[in-house]
Amino acid sequence: MKWQFSNDAPIYTQLIQQIKVGIVSGGFPPGERLPSVRDLATEAGVNPNTMQRALMELERDGLVYSQRTAGRFVTEDKAMIETAKRGLAERHIKTFLAAMTNLGFQREEIVSLLRQESGEEETAHVGSGM
Amino acid sequence: MSVLECKDLCKNYGHAPALDQVSLAVEPGHIVGLLGPNGSGKTTLIKLANGLLTPTSGEILVCGMRPGKETHACVSYLPERTAIPTWMSTAQLLDFYGDFYADFRRDAAEEMLAHLNIQPRQRIKQMSKGTREKVQLIMVMSRAAKLYLLDEPIGGVDPATRDYILSTIIGNYNPEAAVVISTHLISDVEKVLDEVIFINQGRVVLQSSVDQIREEKGMSVDELFREVFKC
Known part of the structure; x- marks a missing residue:
C-alpha cells in the first residue's frame, strides 16, 4: 500500500481515508487481520499514536474490530x-x-x-x- | 510522571541568555519535535537535560530527578556530531555499549546492523558519513531508555538515509519512553511526531500536537513554522 499525505488536513484523518480505501479496494480483504499498529505506523512513516487514533476511529465506525489478544480485523460485513x-x-x-x-x-x-x-x-x- | 520537565529554566552564556524562562513537560509515549531556527536554544536544552550543562536558574528534571548519574542511566543521547569512537569495529562498539549501559539491547542492535549488511569486523572509520549516522542511531535506539534525546538526527544525510532513521525511530517506539528530536528539517519529521515545541531566541513560543495545528490552522507544521519564523 502506498501512503501519501497532504499538508492541509490532520494526519489521522488522512490515515482513516487511506485505510478505508485499502479495505474497499480489497488491499485489506474482509475478515483479514490487520498488521500491528507499530508495523502499520512504520510502513506509513507516521507516529504510532496517530496510527492508533485512526484505527480507533475506524473501530468506532465498525469497519474494523479488535479481538483482545488476536489483534485487529477488517469487518466481514460486506x-x-x-x-x-x-x-x-x-x-x-x-x-x-x-x-x-x-x-x-x-x-x-x-x-x-x-x-x-x-x-x-x-x-x-x-x-x-x- | 513527566519524563522531562522544565520549570522557569534559564541558561546564560556569559551575559547572553541562551534559554529564558523555559517551562515545558514531555510525557512518556510521545515523540516530540523540538523545532527552532539556528541558535534558538535547541542544543542548549538537550545538553541541560543530559547534564552536560548546568542551569543558570530554574529547574530541569528527568524522570523526576536532576540530571546526574541516575538520569544518565535512563537517557539515551544522540549528539549533533558523530561521537562514536571511529577506530572501533562494529563488534567492539557493541561490546563498548554493552559495558557502559545496563539497558543496552545487543540483540536489537545486531539485528538492525545485519539488516543494513554492516559486518561486525567493519571499522567505523571506513564507513561513509551516512552509515556512521545510521550506526550511531542504532546504538542510541537499542538502549531501553526512558528518554531519547536526538539532536539533529537527520541533518546532513541523504533522503533515503533520513527515511531509514525515521523508520528506525518509529520501529523502536516504546509507550513508556519519550523521544525528543531537535531539528529544523520539519517537513521530513512532522508525520513522525505527536507534538511540537517551537523555540525561538531561548523562549518556548508554542507547544501543540501536530494534528491540532493541522486541524485548527489548516496547514502543516512546516508551513506554520515558516510563517512564525519568517525572516
Whole structure:
C-alpha cells in the first residue's frame, strides 16, 4: 500500500481515508487481520499514536474490530464495506463537481463530457469547446 | 510522571541568555519535535537535560530527578556530531555499549546492523558519513531508555538515509519512553511526531500536537513554522 499525505488536513484523518480505501479496494480483504499498529505506523512513516487514533476511529465506525489478544480485523460485513465505498465515491464526485463548476461547466455539460470520456476514450481527446 | 520537565529554566552564556524562562513537560509515549531556527536554544536544552550543562536558574528534571548519574542511566543521547569512537569495529562498539549501559539491547542492535549488511569486523572509520549516522542511531535506539534525546538526527544525510532513521525511530517506539528530536528539517519529521515545541531566541513560543495545528490552522507544521519564523 502506498501512503501519501497532504499538508492541509490532520494526519489521522488522512490515515482513516487511506485505510478505508485499502479495505474497499480489497488491499485489506474482509475478515483479514490487520498488521500491528507499530508495523502499520512504520510502513506509513507516521507516529504510532496517530496510527492508533485512526484505527480507533475506524473501530468506532465498525469497519474494523479488535479481538483482545488476536489483534485487529477488517469487518466481514460486506454491506458496511459497500457503504464505505459509496462514501468515498461521493467525496471524489463532490471534489470533481466543484472543480468542474469552478471551470464554468454546467451540470449537463459535465455529464455529457463524462459520457464522452468514459464511452469514447479511444477517440482521443475531444476539445471541450469552451 | 513527566519524563522531562522544565520549570522557569534559564541558561546564560556569559551575559547572553541562551534559554529564558523555559517551562515545558514531555510525557512518556510521545515523540516530540523540538523545532527552532539556528541558535534558538535547541542544543542548549538537550545538553541541560543530559547534564552536560548546568542551569543558570530554574529547574530541569528527568524522570523526576536532576540530571546526574541516575538520569544518565535512563537517557539515551544522540549528539549533533558523530561521537562514536571511529577506530572501533562494529563488534567492539557493541561490546563498548554493552559495558557502559545496563539497558543496552545487543540483540536489537545486531539485528538492525545485519539488516543494513554492516559486518561486525567493519571499522567505523571506513564507513561513509551516512552509515556512521545510521550506526550511531542504532546504538542510541537499542538502549531501553526512558528518554531519547536526538539532536539533529537527520541533518546532513541523504533522503533515503533520513527515511531509514525515521523508520528506525518509529520501529523502536516504546509507550513508556519519550523521544525528543531537535531539528529544523520539519517537513521530513512532522508525520513522525505527536507534538511540537517551537523555540525561538531561548523562549518556548508554542507547544501543540501536530494534528491540532493541522486541524485548527489548516496547514502543516512546516508551513506554520515558516510563517512564525519568517525572516
